[in-house]
Structure formats: C-alpha cells, structure tokens
Amino acid sequence: MSAEAPSILAAVELRGLPRLTWGWTAVGLAFLAVALGIGVLVGPVRTSPGDVLLALLSALHVRGAPGLADPGQASILWSLRLPRVVLGAIVGGMLATAGAAYQGVFRNPLADPYLLGAAAGAELGATLAIAFLAAASPAFVNVVPVAAFVGATLAVGAAYVLGRTVTGSRNPTTLILAGVAIASFLNAVQIYVQQAQTNSFRQVYTWILGRLVTAGWDGVLLIAPYVALSLAVILAHRRLLDTLGVGDEEAASLGVSARRVRLVVVAAATLGTAAAVAIAGTIAFVGIVIPHTIRLLVGRSYRVVIPLSMLGGAAFLVLADAAARSVASPAEVPIGVITALVGAPFFVAVMRSTRAAAM
Amino acid sequence: MTSVSFAAVSIAYDAGVVVRELDLDVAEGEWVGLIGPNGAGKTTVLRAVAGLVRYTGRIQIGLDSVTDFAARDLARRIAFVPQSPQMPAGMSVAQYVLLGRSPHLSYFAREGVRDRRVVADTLERLWLGTLATRSLDRLSGGERQRAAIARALAQESPILLVDEPTSALDIGRQQEVLELIDSLRTERGLTVIAAMHDLTLAGQYAGRLALLVEGQVKAVGPPAEVLTEGSIGRHYGAQVRILRLPGAGHVVAPVRTSPALTSKRAAE
Numbered sequence: 001m002s003a004e005a006p007s008i009l010a011a012v013e014l015r016g017l018p019r020l021t022w023g024w025t026a027v028g029l030a031f032l033a034v035a036l037g038i039g040v041l042v043g044p045v046r047t048s049p050g051d052v053l054l055a056l057l058s059a060l061h062v063r064g065a066p067g068l069a070d071p072g073q074a075s076i077l078w079s080l081r082l083p084r085v086v087l088g089a090i091v092g093g094m095l096a097t098a099g100a101a102y103q104g105v106f107r108n109p110l111a112d113p114y115l116l117g118a119a120a121g122a123e124l125g126a127t128l129a130i131a132f133l134a135a136a137s138p139a140f141v142n143v144v145p146v147a148a149f150v151g152a153t154l155a156v157g158a159a160y161v162l163g164r165t166v167t168g169s170r171n172p173t174t175l176i177l178a179g180v181a182i183a184s185f186l187n188a189v190q191i192y193v194q195q196a197q198t199n200s201f202r203q204v205y206t207w208i209l210g211r212l213v214t215a216g217w218d219g220v221l222l223i224a225p226y227v228a229l230s231l232a233v234i235l236a237h238r239r240l241l242d243t244l245g246v247g248d249e250e251a252a253s254l255g256v257s258a259r260r261v262r263l264v265v266v267a268a269a270t271l272g273t274a275a276a277v278a279i280a281g282t283i284a285f286v287g288i289v290i291p292h293t294i295r296l297l298v299g300r301s302y303r304v305v306i307p308l309s310m311l312g313g314a315a316f317l318v319l320a321d322a323a324a325r326s327v328a329s330p331a332e333v334p335i336g337v338i339t340a341l342v343g344a345p346f347f348v349a350v351m352r353s354t355r356a357a358a359m
Numbered sequence: 360m361t362s363v364s365f366a367a368v369s370i371a372y373d374a375g376v377v378v379r380e381l382d383l384d385v386a387e388g389e390w391v392g393l394i395g396p397n398g399a400g401k402t403t404v405l406r407a408v409a410g411l412v413r414y415t416g417r418i419q420i421g422l423d424s425v426t427d428f429a430a431r432d433l434a435r436r437i438a439f440v441p442q443s444p445q446m447p448a449g450m451s452v453a454q455y456v457l458l459g460r461s462p463h464l465s466y467f468a469r470e471g472v473r474d475r476r477v478v479a480d481t482l483e484r485l486w487l488g489t490l491a492t493r494s495l496d497r498l499s500g501g502e503r504q505r506a507a508i509a510r511a512l513a514q515e516s517p518i519l520l521v522d523e524p525t526s527a528l529d530i531g532r533q534q535e536v537l538e539l540i541d542s543l544r545t546e547r548g549l550t551v552i553a554a555m556h557d558l559t560l561a562g563q564y565a566g567r568l569a570l571l572v573e574g575q576v577k578a579v580g581p582p583a584e585v586l587t588e589g590s591i592g593r594h595y596g597a598q599v600r601i602l603r604l605p606g607a608g609h610v611v612a613p614v615r616t617s618p619a620l621t622s623k624r625a626a627e
Contacts (some may be wrong), residue, residue, distance in 0.1 A: 014453060014475050014476075014479040014482075014491065015453065015494075016452060016453030016454060016489050016491035016492035017475070018451070018453055018454055068538060069514040142596075196540060236467050239464075239468075239470070240452075240466075242458070243458055245447035246445045246446075246458065247445040249441075250439075252409075252410070252430060252460040253411060254434050255429075255430045255431030255432075255433065255435070255461055256430070256431075257430060295449075298446070300448075300449040301450070301454065
C-alpha cells in the first residue's frame with residue numbers, strides 16, 4: 001500500500017484535464033437567474049419582484065401568504081409571463097445543447113440542430129397543418145406542434161437512412177450531404193404548398209420566425225419530457241463526444257464506435273429539437289452562437305461545453321424573448337429576429353476579444 | 360499470450376487487392392518491422408490487426424482470432440499509433456492521453472482515479488509531464504509523436520502497432536522516438552509491429568524485418584538477411600549499398616552511379 005502512495009499523489013497532481021469548475025457553473029447559474037428575473041419582470045404590465053414572489057406563493061398555495069392586491073396581475077404572472085419564461089429557458093437550453101451535440105458528432109463547427117433537416121421537416125409539417133388541417137380540426141392549437149414534431153423527426157430519420165444506404169460510406173460528411181438534400185427538397189415542397197395556399201402565408205411565416213406564445217403551462221408540460229430525456233442522453237455522452245474528436249477510425253482503435261455514438265446522440269438531439277421547434281418554431285442561431293461562445297470563453301471539451309451551453313442557451317433565449325416583447329411594445333418582434341440581431345454582433349465581439357487565445 | 364500470427368490473410372479495398380495470402384508470425388516481446396515500397400500494404404496490415412479493416416484468412420492474438428473480440432476488448436490488447444494521428448485543436452496533452460483509457464471504460468462511465476494515475480505515470484515516463492496542460496496544436500513534431508505514443512501506452516495493451524513513427528521527424532527525434540519504443544518494449548514486454556520507411560533505422564531497431572511487395576511477403580528474417588543490395592534494388596527500384604558497421608548495425612545508403620555524375624568527375 002505504501003508503495004502506491006507516490007503515484008496516487010501523482011494522479012492527484014495531474015493537470016490539464018478539462019473539468020467544469022464551480023466558478024463557471026456559478027457564472028452560468030447566475031446568468032440564468034438574472035435572465036429569468038428580467039424575463040418575469042419585463043412586459044406590457046409592470047410588475048415588481050415582490051409581486052412575482054407573492055404571485056408564486058399564492059399559486060403554490062403557501063399557507064398564510066398575503067394575497068396580491070391585484071388578482072388580475074397575479075393571473076398575468078402565473079398563467080402568461082412565467083410559463084413563457086420557463087418555455088424560453090427550456091427551448092433555448094435545448095437548442096444550444098443540441099447544437100453543441102451536432103457539432104461534436106459531425107466534428108463540424110457549422111453544424112446546428114437543423115443540420116439534418118429538422119427545421120425543414122418541422123416547417124413543412126406546420127405548413128401542411130396550417131393549410132389543410134386547421135379548418136378541419138376543432139382543436140387547432142394542438143395540430144401544428146404535432147405536425148411539426150412529426151415532420152422534424154421524419155426528416156432527420158430520412159436523412160440518416162439516406163446517408164447510410166445510398167452511399168454505404170462510414171464518412172459522416174455523406175450524412176450531412178444527405179441532410180442538405182432532404183432539407184432542400186422539403187423546403188421546396190413547403191414553399192410550393194405555401195404558394196398554393198396564400199391565405200395561410202402570414203401564419204406560416206410567423207411560425208417559421210419563432211415565437212414563445214403559449215396558452216399557460218400546457219406547452220411547457222407537453223415538451224418537458226422529450227427535452228429532459230434528450231438533455232440527459234446528450235449529457236451522458238460528454239466523454240464520448242470528446243473521444244470522437246480524433247476521428248472515426250482512431251475512435252474505433254480505442255474501442256469506441258463513432259457510428260453508434262453518432263446515431264444515439266443524433267436521435268436524442270433530434271427528439272429534443274423537434275419538441276422545441278414544435279412549440280416555438282424554428283428559432284435560428286442559438287444552436288451555433290451559444291456553444292461557440294462557451295468554447296471561446298471556457299474551453300472546447302464537451303464536458304464543459306454541453307452543461308454550460310444548456311445554461312447559456314436557456315438564459316440567452318429568455319433575454320431574447322424579453323427583448324422581443326419590449327423593443328416594439330405593445331407589438332412583438334419575432335424572437336428569431338432578436339436572436340440573430342443580438343447574437344451575431346455579440347458573437348463577433350467574443351471572437352475578437354478571444355482571438356489570440358482561440359487560434 | 361501476446362504473439363500475433365497471420366495465416367493466409369488477404370485484404371481488398373474497392374480499388375483492388377492490397378494484401379495477398381500473408382503468412383507471418385510475430386513472437387511475444389518481439390519487434391518486427393514491416394518494410395516495403397510505397398503502396399505495398401504495410402499500413403493495411405496494421406489496420407487489419409487493429410480490427411479496422413475486413414480481411415479473409417486468420418489473424419490471431421495468441422490463440423484467439425482478432426475478429427472474436429469486441430472492439431473494446433481488442434483495444435485492451437492492441438494499441439495503434441497511426442502515421443498522422445488526428446489531434447483535436449485545443450485539446451490538452453493530458454486529456455489526449457486520457458483518451459487512451461477509453462477501452463477500459465464502459466459506454467457511459469467516467470474516468471476514475473486509476474485512469475488518471477496511469478495517465479500521470481505515462482506522461483512522466485515520456486517526459487511529457489511539463490506539457491500536460493499544453494494544447495496539442497502547440498506541440499513540436501517530436502512532442503506530437505510522443506503524445507501519440509503516450510495515448511497508445513495509456514491503453515496498457517501488450518501489443519503496439521506503429522505506422523511510420525519517424526516520418527515527420529528530424530534525425531535526432533527519429534532516434535529518440537525509436538529508442539523510446541524499444542525501451543518500453545523491453546520494460547513492459549510489448550510486442551511491436553512497426554511499418555517503417557527508413558531501411559537503416561528499420562534494420563537497427565527491429566529484431567526481424569518482413570519485406571512486403573505488392574501485398575506479398577518477399578522475405579522475412581533478421582535485418583542482415585532481408586536487407587540485401589539485390590533485393591532492395593529489385594523491389595524498390597533503388598541503387599543502394601549496404602554498409603555493415605561493426606557493433607552499430609547496417610546502413611542502407613543510396614548511391615548514384617548515373618552518367619551525369621561520372622562524366623562530371625571525368626571532366627574535373
């Protein structure tokens with residue numbers, strides 16, 4: 001036993017391993033907390049932090065809590081503002097994490113959650129639902145998300161099958177090309193349907209630009225299980241995503257099947273992305289800007305990038321939504337416009353300030 | 360049992376047959392150098408042993424066929440250092456070497472104390488301790504090669520496959536890397552199969568050489584028997600002299616006896 005003591009010490013002193021530090025975790029959590037606070041307080045109806053607390057307490061039926069002076073305000077907070085903020089956090093965290101996961105399995109910095117056709121599939125599904133099913137269906141609200149979810153998963157599934165069977169290659173690039181082909185095809189069909197049904201144009205367009213409007217907590221509860229499962233699976237692959245960095249062949253010589261990791265991670269990321277897109281539309285840019293910002297600021301290991309993308313993406317989208325609600329109040333700007341408008345310059349600033357360290 | 364044996368191994372890619380009916384036995388703890396002109400199939404043979412390419416015939420580790428092992432089990436027996444390993448930008452040397460522990464981890468497992476200890480010891484042994492936090496893209500050629508070997512050693516596999524370990528290195532780093540592999544071989548009883556370009560170094564470090572030409576073994580044996588002027592002239596299309604240095608192995612020296620050179624000399 002005593003003979004082993006020196007090498008245990010050596011192991012303890014092993015430096016250079018990526019790990020999520022408490023400091024960065026705290027920064028991420030604080031950023032999210034601030035974003036949630038701003039998200040809840042900002043809106044056409046002014047509220048104070050005290051109001052929010054009281055509304056929360058009364059909604060949770062805490063005994064002895066004083067009621068809010070204005071019950072209407074409590075209702076706005078509980079059934080409109082809070083679910084919207086929570087939905088923003090879920091969707092933002094999901095899209096950023098899925099983007100990071102896609103970048104990892106494809107070793108491609110430009111990959112985003114829509115790479116294999118998830119957005120195109122969701123858009124086609126939503127367009128078809130709005131154009132043809134909306135009139136026929138009594139519960140219109142529920143048809144579009146389901147159609148978008150099905151469209152997204154079918155598109156990615158088709159891309160995967162196409163990439164595997166047509167080329168028979170082990171190269172992940174062929175999978176990306178298959179995704180590009182599927183996405184262009186579905187986009188063409190979607191535009192065709194949209195042109196033929198001009199009366200649904202505005203509704204489809206609004207949907208594509210993304211929005212976080214929901215009726216109460218239903219939307220949140222609807223997608224939460226899919227997102228939770230997706231995030232859990234992606235988080236569990238942090239180590240293997242780093243391993244894939246050496247390429248498929250070297251990963252195989254280390255006993256890791258890159259294809260299996262890719263299949264599982266793509267399936268998980270697609271499930272979560274499809275759920276997010278179904279409720280919120282195809283919000284752009286979050287899946288690329290957030291993971292890369294984390295890489296530039298903290299490090300490139302997926303052990304760091306995945307959990308911090310989750311927190312950063314959640315906070316970013318909540319803030320973007322607060323901006324979408326307030327810049328042109330009482331009108332709303334589509335949230336996808338905000339994410340790109342704010343995200344792009346921010347990303348450039350981060351790139352410039354960390355250029356020396358990253359390159 | 361960590362001997363490696365090939366029996367009637369043939370390997371074909373889409374473009375055609377690369378290795379034909381290869382028979383070769385590599386004993387435990389031995390260093391066998393695979394030599395041969397470009398495109399002879401040296402790399403392909405190594406990839407087949409590592410389970411990275413399909414083949415017909417039989418490749419065995421001890422008494423077990425390579426194809427009988429699951430990928431992780433095989434990676435615990437065989438470590439493969441490719442000619443130009445992919446080194447992800449921004450990854451630290453320590454994390455890169457830690458990847459070598461992958462075969463010892465189940466799908467969702469994280470590295471433990473023992474894994475970190477093996478990495479720390481390996482870094483120390485390969486004089487990479489001070490470079491542990493250094494990013495891979497900031498290493499010199501020799502340091503990169505040592506990092507790649509360190510990752511393979513962290514696998515703790517008894518068989519080491521090395522593809523052209525010295526191709527990008529200056530002559531001093533070439534000797535350093537080959538001396539390192541040889542001392543690790545004796546320390547740990549590793550079985551080494553190395554594809555080698557430089558015939559002089561191959562003859563000095565390998566116990567035996569196998570000359571591969573167009574996917575077929577033309578000669579196997581001690582360097583003195585395989586490295587002959589006639590054989591190298593025939594298979595490489597090269598003009599060489601074999602210089603035998605007492606106590607320092609052989610030197611395969613290219614020579615030029617072209618008319619240009621002789622006529623210039625005559626003019627002087």
